[in-house]
Amino acid sequence: xxxxxxxxxxxxYREDAGEAVKNxxxxxxxxxxLAILGANGSGKSTLAKLINALFVxxxxxxxxxxxxxxxxxxxxxxxxxxxxVFQNPDNQxxxxxxxxxVAFGLENLGVAPDEIRRRVTEALDAVGMGEFGKSAPHMLSxxxxxxxxxxxxxxxxxxxxxFDESTAMLDPVGRAEVMNVVRRLNREAGITVLWITHFMxxxxxxxxxxxxxGGSLKACGAPRDIFRQxxxxxxxxxxxxxxxxxxxxxxAGGLCLPDDILTVDEMVVELCRxxxxx
Amino acid sequence: xxxxxxxxxxxxSLLHRMxxxxxxxxxxxxxxGVFLADSVLSYxxxxxxxxxxxxxxxxxxxxxxxxxKPIMFIVIFTFVINMFFTTGGxxxxxxxxxxxxxxxxxxxxxxxxxxxxxxxxxxxxxxxTSSIALTDGIESLLKPLARIGFPAHELAMMMSIAMRFIPxxxxxxxxxxxxxxxxxxxxxxxxxxxxxxxxxxxxVPLFVSAFRRADELALxxxxxxxxxxxxxxxxxxxxxxxxxxxxxxxxxxxxAVVAVL
Numbered sequence: 001x002x003x004x005x006x007x008x009x010x011x012x013y014r015e016d017a018g019e020a021v022k023n024x025x026x027x028x029x030x031x032x033x034l035a036i037l038g039a040n041g042s043g044k045s046t047l048a049k050l051i052n053a054l055f056v057x058x059x060x061x062x063x064x065x066x067x068x069x070x071x072x073x074x075x076x077x078x079x080x081x082x083x084x085v086f087q088n089p090d091n092q093x094x095x096x097x098x099x100x101x102v103a104f105g106l107e108n109l110g111v112a113p114d115e116i117r118r119r120v121t122e123a124l125d126a127v128g129m130g131e132f133g134k135s136a137p138h139m140l141s142x143x144x145x146x147x148x149x150x151x152x153x154x155x156x157x158x159x160x161x162x163f164d165e166s167t168a169m170l171d172p173v174g175r176a177e178v179m180n181v182v183r184r185l186n187r188e189a190g191i192t193v194l195w196i197t198h199f200m201x202x203x204x205x206x207x208x209x210x211x212x213x214g215g216s217l218k219a220c221g222a223p224r225d226i227f228r229q230x231x232x233x234x235x236x237x238x239x240x241x242x243x244x245x246x247x248x249x250x251x252a253g254g255l256c257l258p259d260d261i262l263t264v265d266e267m268v269v270e271l272c273r274x275x276x277x278x
Numbered sequence: 279x280x281x282x283x284x285x286x287x288x289x290x291s292l293l294h295r296m297x298x299x300x301x302x303x304x305x306x307x308x309x310x311g312v313f314l315a316d317s318v319l320s321y322x323x324x325x326x327x328x329x330x331x332x333x334x335x336x337x338x339x340x341x342x343x344x345x346x347k348p349i350m351f352i353v354i355f356t357f358v359i360n361m362f363f364t365t366g367g368x369x370x371x372x373x374x375x376x377x378x379x380x381x382x383x384x385x386x387x388x389x390x391x392x393x394x395x396x397x398x399x400x401x402x403x404x405x406x407t408s409s410i411a412l413t414d415g416i417e418s419l420l421k422p423l424a425r426i427g428f429p430a431h432e433l434a435m436m437m438s439i440a441m442r443f444i445p446x447x448x449x450x451x452x453x454x455x456x457x458x459x460x461x462x463x464x465x466x467x468x469x470x471x472x473x474x475x476x477x478x479x480x481x482v483p484l485f486v487s488a489f490r491r492a493d494e495l496a497l498x499x500x501x502x503x504x505x506x507x508x509x510x511x512x513x514x515x516x517x518x519x520x521x522x523x524x525x526x527x528x529x530x531x532x533x534a535v536v537a538v539l
Binding site: 049052054076079080083084086088090091092093094095096097099100103104105106107108109110111112113116117120136137138152153156 | 445505
């Protein structure tokens, strides 16, 4: 059974407002790295909050680990199973000391003190922040703060983590740090990742991509299949990856290149192959 | 200006290692002691104790004295007021309408010493206790009141979040200030009223952003299963040790001595 099932979900912020999410359906398999791609205001953050029961669908249903998010008595089970890391690193850290912040979620769950201590150390080590346990959050860089936020979620041992544009406010170094940690957690700990973003290069690293525009699902598939559809991406207000755009321009100019080139390395390989042929 | 009141001085001395609850209670006892003291000897005892505590905390006396600077004005002010307006006793100086009596000098000196002692004692508490330990201590001490509906946990949570966001908001203030200075705002010249008025456009964006932050933080806390104080455990357990008992005993002894003297 899939770990998350979203079926025909719509959501309105207010009764008289338009639908921020419209008839969206998809499923996520355990251990998958799924990117949700959309421009600003496309409804992707709303979708994220629907998944861990911060919002409850106006119609349709969201099921996480077999629990329907509409079941109010099990809201906390949903949130413990499905952690969430937000965009602004400053606005999601609660405590004045890093390790206290990581412990926050566990304290809320009522875990025994010794167990909390053990899991906090483990989680901080897992994100490479072990030596910063006693630091104050405001002394850390953006990428470090975001890794602490991830540790805070990780300590709760969730099966799914939703990242709501968690790299949008970071510099390139911070983005790379966070991305590496998340990919490792996905590969090694088998944690299902929902990566919400508008960065194409980040989405390219996912197993599967959903494209959201105007609140509804526009496309769904492997990164290569999605990026090939340049017209669809442009319509959704997204950039086409540079190398894919270049490959398509070269194809239009008569060069025999595949239309799903994503990276500079692939482009180099293909061009060399072409050159050796002639 | 350097304000040391309310700041934490990291360390591992006996005072640092004491339970925050014991420290808060001892501090309250000492404050009572300061107001009970009414003789040269009792003040001497209090000062000797305060000095011994400073040595125990391994914080330099100089650092503590520096913390007294901001309140020096208040100390001198109360000293002068008390000296001139206390009546009774034998007259020492009489010049036109000014009369200084020996009981005036006595009352004034005691009042000044009292203020200095109060600040030293409370400073020692905040310097040796991290803000987290302090709020934990307050929460734990107020817990009995929760039964009659006093929001002990909420209060402690609010205090610790406020402390968490002080540096963040300071940074933000600085940023907004620079952005406005870049567009010609002037925060440094003009009369006091003019400068206060220049601050207004600073406060509005700061408030707006503080509210947005509060909103996001609330969502993040909910996402991490925060649902109030009930059923919550703590990673750091407060534990009273022999050290705390010893501290309490010493404080009680001092209180008795001061009351007798």
